Amino acid sequence: MQITPLGDCAVLIRVAENFDEAPEQALQKVIAAHRRLGAAKIPGVIELAPAYTTIALFYDPVRAIDGGAPAENVPDWLEHKIREALAGSDSRGADYVKNSVVEIPICYDPEFGFDLDEVAQHAELSPNEVIDLYAAGNYRVHCVGFIGGFPFLGGLPSKLATPRRETPRKEIPAGSVGIGGKQTGIYPVKSPGGWNIIGRTPLRLFDPQKNPPGLLRAGDQVRFRAISREEFERSVT
Amino acid sequence: MKATAIRAGFLTSVQDLGRAGLREFGVSPGGALDPHALRVANLLVGNKEPAAGLEITFGGLRIRFADDRVIAWCGGDFEACIGSMRLASGHAALVQSGEDFSIESPAIGCRAWLAISGGIDVPVFLGSRATDLKAGFGGMNGRAIRDGEQLLLGENSERSKTLAETLRTGRIASWKPPHNWSNPAQPEPVLRFIRGSDADHCTAEAMKTFSRSGFFVSPDSDRMGVRLDGPRLERTSEKDLLSEAVAPGTVQVPPNGRPILLLNDCQTIGGYPKLAHVITFDLPIAAQLRPADTVRFSEVTLLEAHRVLCERERDLQQFRGGIEWHLK
Structure with missing residues (x-):
């Protein structure tokens, strides 16, 4: 899983590779990660935007700091929170949710x-x-x-x-x-x-x-x- | 009470701080292109920071008030007046029933945000009064204000009433926020950026060119993005990427090699390589760019981007406290 900055108020979380070969698996991973990140209620997070193999997580660094992030390094703190939220996620197991x-x-x-x-x-x-x-x-x-x-x-x-x-x-x-x-x-x-x-x-x-x-x-x-x-x-x- | 846009100007729209949380439905955040300027202007007139005001592009607006209101504007280097009395940016002023506020011809920059005590009371769509000009909803029937149109205003807050009384004699407040808050426009600005995640989809030369050359703002720029002319930025592949999220500040490089700096009304997703992201702190300066302006870019770290943003937020908190104290 790759986490890269999308500017200074968002990160792009790549949860799947190879969309073309396995679009269903990619989608399942994205949906599972979306739910887990939503449930984690990370301080400062404004919204989550899924697309194909990625989820963009938008945040407000000021609110993240108010919520406990160290003022001198929000990015490392945020990445740790994201990895913690997604640790052990398995698209075929407990995370499987039937969509409408x-x-x-x-x-x-x-x-x-x-x-x-x-x-x-x-x-x-x-x-x-x-x-x-x-x-x-x-x-x-x-x-x-x-x-x-x-x-x-x-x-x-x-x-x-x-x-x-x-x-x-x-x-x-x-x-x-x-x-x-x-x-x-x-x-x-x-x-x-x-x-x-x-x-x-x-x-x-x-x-x-x-x-x-x-x-x-x-x-x-x-x-x-x-x-x-x-x-x-x-x-x- | 209503105010009347005697002349609506080139492009005047109702904007607030926009809609968050709807990107998964493809709804862009929208809102004032300089949210900081609108927040400051709202504080100056005794409003809550997210109150709806007017975003004025290139001036041309003349608005007549039917009752007493406190107003303030922030933005480019405009000529603004209440009647024949000049009103500089960042100063709260009292307009009385029957008086006109007009704003004309910016010397530098192209946008201004006008806050009116009580705020503009258009219907709320998806949690915001902002006009989504692209999708055609919010604000005044989803479009720009027209000549002669009436704007419904909210009730003056207690704070605005106090402010109006203190301005009854002098009319214009002597105090103002820092100059770069009330007038963020700069000639030939340098916008700071952090490196984009797809920088490797452009040549190494493209990144050098981006951070060393001057670019010209193209006339086809709008609230979706600032399109830039200048040296062509070469990509390593003509093929676009699988679409993923983009954000205001993202600098995309389409196949023609002419970069686009995205602004608030941008699409929520895109497949062009993301070469860079202009830092949030500098987006108000980008919002002032007008066709043929020159702009340059300079790389900073993400930590620096956060530092300046958090510092300004702390300063704004102090400013808010100062106003509250002043109006006690």
């Missing part, structure tokens, strides 16, 4: 999935085969970011991996479901983007009026369910 499963309805109407044909051509499949293959996947959230509520999902069937578009679009509608390389994700709000759009969900993935504001967080499992245009229109709030 979220079902997300998607409408693949050509008006919504404007890149479905291109993805199908790239995969040498028909659009319907793409939809079936996509729905069969078992996805997990590896990270939320880029914009508020945007989930980066692993578990895309490898046949569907499609490179990002050469020229990003200026505007992707909210709810658009896209494929970018080996990952898939959903645009929570209208934004620019370079992923290939295959459909749209009527669900709201990000709502600043709610706390927590996001539907998904790292570790969640996601299942997709195909819906008709009628069901989509009925579900839009």
Whole structure:
């Protein structure tokens, strides 16, 4: 485990290596470490931000000192506290926590999935085969970011991996479901983007009026369910 | 009570100390780009430090008050007035019902933070009144203030009322905080940094160039980041990294070799190599950089970064104590 400064008010804790070979194991380690660090309540810690193989721990050095850190050396004290919190963690053993499963309805109407044909051509499949293959996947959230509520999902069937578009679009509608390389994700709000759009969900993935504001967080499992245009229109709030 | 933005200026937004604890949902902390300046300005008017004020970019703001308020501003080298009476940065002043505060053309720097006693009372989203301009929520309907718009103000605190009475005759307080608190802008600043965790993804030459050369601030800079033109910083690989957290202060190097110094509205994660991190103490100076300004960078240790930050916090505590004593 590697702990490196991310500026003077955060450290980056690398809890797993080799994401590409073992994304599930990496995620499990990150989730376990996230829970342990949260439970440790280290003085001065403001928040934890997991992503793929790392957790960023944000802290306030002033509050850390108020909480017992030596004024002349907060970094060593903090590293010791982090290692103590994570000592003996084992992603397959006691730390295993089942994360919630979220079902997300998607409408693949050509008006919504404007890149479905291109993805199908790239995969040498028909659009319907793409939809079936996509729905069969078992996805997990590896990270939320880029914009508020945007989930980066692993578990895309490898046949569907499609490179990002050469020229990003200026505007992707909210709810658009896209494929970018080996990952898939959903645009929570209208934004620019370079992923290939295959459909749209009527669900709201990000709502600043709610706390927590996001539907998904790292570790969640996601299942997709195909819906008709009628069901989509009925579900839009 | 309301105040009216007769002229809203180039980019004026409601900001407080931002939203912490939501990075795992992709929400950036946001808030005043110089949180220290806003805290100081709030203390000067008798507010609690996290109260919402206005972040003013390049001036152009004229705001009319409908009742008596204590105001103070901190930031760049602006011309500010109450009516025709000049108001320097860092001085608390009484504005009376019907009077205008205006702030214009900075000689150095580009941003100022205006605190108004009672604070600006916009709805709280996710624990903060700050405007998230990128995501479009918080502050005034998630966007910058517009000409003619009315701002709802909170109640004056007892402390603000006491302060208003003491300012009834002189109008402008004679005391002020240290100059670098009320006016952090510097011509051709040197920003201190600690080495980034991905420095080895850039060439050794890139690190030397970064710490020895001057860079120019590009016009496409904003609250997300300061984009820098100058000598190209070479990476050892064109390939980006697996995304991980970034923070205000992070200096990223995209494939084009033009570094970006991230500010409060930056994305929560990024895949460009992190060459360096500007220390938190110096971010208020970075927040004053404007297009075509020259900026340089100089390496310090993490312990030094903590030392200066903690020292300023202690000084702020003393300042807070001094104000409380003064208003007793």
